[in-house]
Amino acid sequence: MDYVTGLRCRECGRPYPAEALHVCDYCFGPLEVVYDYDAVSASMTAESVAAGPQTIWRYGDLLPVADASPIDLGTGFTPLVKADRLAAELGLGELWIKNDTANPTGSFKDRVVSVALTKARQLGFKVAACASTGNLANSVAAHAARAGMVSMVFIPHDLEVAKVVTTAVYGGNLIAVEGTYDDVNRLCAELASEHPSWAFVNVNIRTYYAEGSKTLAFEVAEQLGWEVPDHVVVPVASGSQLTKIAKGFQELYQVGLLHEEPHVRVSGAQASGCSPVATAFATGADAIRPVRPDTIAKSLAIGNPADGWYALQAVRASGGSFASVDDEEILEGIRLLARTEGIFAETAGGVTIACLAKLAASGIVRPDERVVAYVTGHGLKTVEALAPSTGPTATIAPTMEAFAAAVNLDSAERSA
Numbered sequence: 001m002d003y004v005t006g007l008r009c010r011e012c013g014r015p016y017p018a019e020a021l022h023v024c025d026y027c028f029g030p031l032e033v034v035y036d037y038d039a040v041s042a043s044m045t046a047e048s049v050a051a052g053p054q055t056i057w058r059y060g061d062l063l064p065v066a067d068a069s070p071i072d073l074g075t076g077f078t079p080l081v082k083a084d085r086l087a088a089e090l091g092l093g094e095l096w097i098k099n100d101t102a103n104p105t106g107s108f109k110d111r112v113v114s115v116a117l118t119k120a121r122q123l124g125f126k127v128a129a130c131a132s133t134g135n136l137a138n139s140v141a142a143h144a145a146r147a148g149m150v151s152m153v154f155i156p157h158d159l160e161v162a163k164v165v166t167t168a169v170y171g172g173n174l175i176a177v178e179g180t181y182d183d184v185n186r187l188c189a190e191l192a193s194e195h196p197s198w199a200f201v202n203v204n205i206r207t208y209y210a211e212g213s214k215t216l217a218f219e220v221a222e223q224l225g226w227e228v229p230d231h232v233v234v235p236v237a238s239g240s241q242l243t244k245i246a247k248g249f250q251e252l253y254q255v256g257l258l259h260e261e262p263h264v265r266v267s268g269a270q271a272s273g274c275s276p277v278a279t280a281f282a283t284g285a286d287a288i289r290p291v292r293p294d295t296i297a298k299s300l301a302i303g304n305p306a307d308g309w310y311a312l313q314a315v316r317a318s319g320g321s322f323a324s325v326d327d328e329e330i331l332e333g334i335r336l337l338a339r340t341e342g343i344f345a346e347t348a349g350g351v352t353i354a355c356l357a358k359l360a361a362s363g364i365v366r367p368d369e370r371v372v373a374y375v376t377g378h379g380l381k382t383v384e385a386l387a388p389s390t391g392p393t394a395t396i397a398p399t400m401e402a403f404a405a406a407v408n409l410d411s412a413e414r415s416a
Contacts, residue, residue, distance in 0.1 A: 002066035073104035106378035112212035120199035134163030217248025239311030269355035344379035
């Protein structure tokens, strides 16, 4: 069933119908979805969730669209991996990695797009569009192809090759724009006004799109036996994912799936080359000052984050923190996760792990906490970042002598 009662402005509280709206026409605040939580609690139980599909749609009662056949590539219920070797390196106790690299197009964006385009189809849209730093482009193109929708995807011209190819392959319209993501986003806002029949998932459908990120909280709680972590570390681009994870834990309590009110500390991770929210946190500021991105973590390179202020408030209210890391630390974060846990993350995942290490070293993430770090995209999307410094340990002639000269077997066996 659809338990959505309407939309509401996050600033002034003004109500709106559940239509293709994203901004309050009174105060220009962003809109959010309102649910009948009493009705959800009467319908949604741990047993009903367990009986649902092995996708995000098992949590359909807390998603903003009811559809017996959603636009779904099999997204969600990705592994929650106990990361004991990484925990030992960082001096932590119980550490888990939420491995969203396992989603159909290799990132968490499949969660938000599945929800957004299912809602868009219900509202009568036939064109799926977006502004993207790469992962969203992949997902919108793939889901649009699955649904038989036309896609219009806009990206910065200097994206990683893998993200360009894995968008173009689905056969939709892919437009490279000379500029940063913020330039692309401004263009898409103008296009959304000119083409109201297009569903821009992160513009006019953003209110519904953002709700898909809540499933990252829902799954973690279910995978932990309907318990919540003490602390989560979340990468921050627009800030929406972090705010929705925080909201998701609270919603589970509101509908009775958690026995105790959750008190999850939420910390954010940004690249220092694009860290407007982390900078505001560090300086105690309330305003987010836009920046021009300069980082290898292109999927986090949003210099003017739409939900930055809300992410800042969510972190402060939870007792969490922010960290930022430079490009070398990002690459080391990717390598650290790969060599300890066998998970290959893109540069955004390197940001998460490197920031986790920094927060652990400073005592902000504590050894007595149950910690979950969110790794949201696959490393095959950003191999260019690692290519200059990552390759064969040796190149040899095809002889035993050459192998013996190149490899210290005693040392290799001792480290095994």
